[in-house]
Amino acid sequence: MAGAKEIRTKIKSVKSTQKITKAMEKVAASKLRRTQQRMAAARPYAEGIRQVVGHLFQAKPDYKHPFLVTRDVRRVGYIVMSTDRGLCGGLNVNEFRKLVGELRQWGDKGIEVDLCLLGSKAVQFFRRVQVNVVAATTNLHENPKIADLIGAITVMLDAYKEGRIDRLYLVYNNFINTMSQKVDFQQLLPVEAIDGDVLPQNWDYLYEPGPNELLDDILTRYVESQVYRGVVENVACEMAAKMVAMKAATDNAGKLIEKLQLEYNKARQAAITREISEIVGGAAAIQG
Amino acid sequence: MSTIHVEIVSVEGHIYSGEASLVIAPARMGEVGIAPRHAPLVTTLRPGEVRVQRDGQDEHFFYVTGGILEVQPSQVMILADTALRAEQLDESAADEARKAAEEAVRGAAKEDLAHAQMQLVEAAARYRAAQKLKGKQK
Numbered sequence: 479m480a481g482a483k484e485i486r487t488k489i490k491s492v493k494s495t496q497k498i499t500k501a502m503e504k505v506a507a508s509k510l511r512r513t514q515q516r517m518a519a520a521r522p523y524a525e526g527i528r529q530v531v532g533h534l535f536q537a538k539p540d541y542k543h544p545f546l547v548t549r550d551v552r553r554v555g556y557i558v559m560s561t562d563r564g565l566c567g568g569l570n571v572n573e574f575r576k577l578v579g580e581l582r583q584w585g586d587k588g589i590e591v592d593l594c595l596l597g598s599k600a601v602q603f604f605r606r607v608q609v610n611v612v613a614a615t616t617n618l619h620e621n622p623k624i625a626d627l628i629g630a631i632t633v634m635l636d637a638y639k640e641g642r643i644d645r646l647y648l649v650y651n652n653f654i655n656t657m658s659q660k661v662d663f664q665q666l667l668p669v670e671a672i673d674g675d676v677l678p679q680n681w682d683y684l685y686e687p688g689p690n691e692l693l694d695d696i697l698t699r700y701v702e703s704q705v706y707r708g709v710v711e712n713v714a715c716e717m718a719a720k721m722v723a724m725k726a727a728t729d730n731a732g733k734l735i736e737k738l739q740l741e742y743n744k745a746r747q748a749a750i751t752r753e754i755s756e757i758v759g760g761a762a763a764i765q766g
Numbered sequence: 767m768s769t770i771h772v773e774i775v776s777v778e779g780h781i782y783s784g785e786a787s788l789v790i791a792p793a794r795m796g797e798v799g800i801a802p803r804h805a806p807l808v809t810t811l812r813p814g815e816v817r818v819q820r821d822g823q824d825e826h827f828f829y830v831t832g833g834i835l836e837v838q839p840s841q842v843m844i845l846a847d848t849a850l851r852a853e854q855l856d857e858s859a860a861d862e863a864r865k866a867a868e869e870a871v872r873g874a875a876k877e878d879l880a881h882a883q884m885q886l887v888e889a890a891a892r893y894r895a896a897q898k899l900k901g902k903q904k
Contacts, residue, residue, distance in 0.1 A: 519779035530836045601870045613863035614870045624777045629859030686795045686809035695810050
């Protein structure tokens with residue numbers, strides 16, 4: 479029989495673990511709320527730039543920029559979003575598994591892949607897999623800034639412009655609601671047709687400087703805003719998954735404590751019963 | 767008095783929205799003033815000040831580090847950058863990301879080696895402990 483004292487120390491340790499997981503759950507919940515606000519804050523820009531790009535397409539439908547031309551695929555690029563920290567359930571693992579499946583498909587077709595990794599979990603994972611990593615950015619934290627992302631994005635955009643990759647995808651977790659997140663593959667380049675609202679008449683913009691340079695700047699920012707949106711969504715997913723994982727851990731700790739308490743009570747009762755029977759036995763021996 | 771609708775947004779949030787009689791922005795080719803019914807215009811911005819004026823009201827100032835200015839007959843949209851952008855800056859950031867990737871890959875070898883070494887030491891210790899136990903039993 480396990481000693482009552484040992485069970486008591488075990489209960490104590492489980493209880494303190496439970497306190498930690500509970501605290502982490504609360505922290506994740508409040509961070510999730512803030513991230514959701516950030517998601518809402520990013521929306522006006524995304525809509526604005528979408529509109530501008532849409533208008534540009536309408537005004538200059540025959541204009542061709544490398545970002546708009548579909549080429550034969552010889553090599554593809556992926557920007558992979560992941561979290562910096564763990565303890566968020568299967569969030570990263572699910573994403574990586576899907577991506578590895580995708581990579582295998584490209585491999586079967588004889589197409590090579592370049593990866594751009596955001597977040598240290600992706601870096602840790604793809605270290606063990608034989609892949610070509612061309613850019614990495616870690617330590618984005620809960621409040622990612624576009625400035626932190628520009629470097630990694632520029633690497634991929636340059637690769638596309640120079641013809642080293644012919645497609646660019648973004649892989650991230652799409653925030654559906656607190657309970658469910660979905661891995662999403664979004665095609666960033668070539669930019670798929672965007673329709674803005676139909677313009678009233680056939681007017682054209684004045685371009686300063688020429689439309690050529692402008693489109694380059696605008697499309698670069700368009701891609702960046704898409705990546706930023708993916709990053710923010712991924713952070714929201716991280717917090718939601720962490721919250722759910724920590725809630726499950728807290729519940730499990732509660733169950734474990736209940737079980738241990740029962741065992742402790744039994745052990746204590748057994749000790750008392752034994753003592754009584756010993757006393758009774760002793761008394762009987764003296765009387766006899 | 768006619769006015770024009772002004773929207774200033776950045777990737778990280780909404781900055782300003784309201785009516786104005788004149789918007790002055792630092793466009794790439796020089797400062798532009800936009801009054802209602804301005805011709806449609808698209809241009810990029812240099813770092814500088816955006817001023818939103820309205821008769822009889824205080825002038826609003828915004829500092830932008832760059833961005834895109836789009837003018838339609840009835841509205842002005844400024845897509846402001848929050849980060850300082852320049853060709854060289856972007857390139858140096860790109861270099862950093864490239865280096866980080868290289869380090870991540872190189873770090874792999876180092877860390878895996880350390881990990882393997884640790885496992886070896888552990889296995890050796892276990893083996894010695896098992897030998898000792900065996901010796902005792904005999």
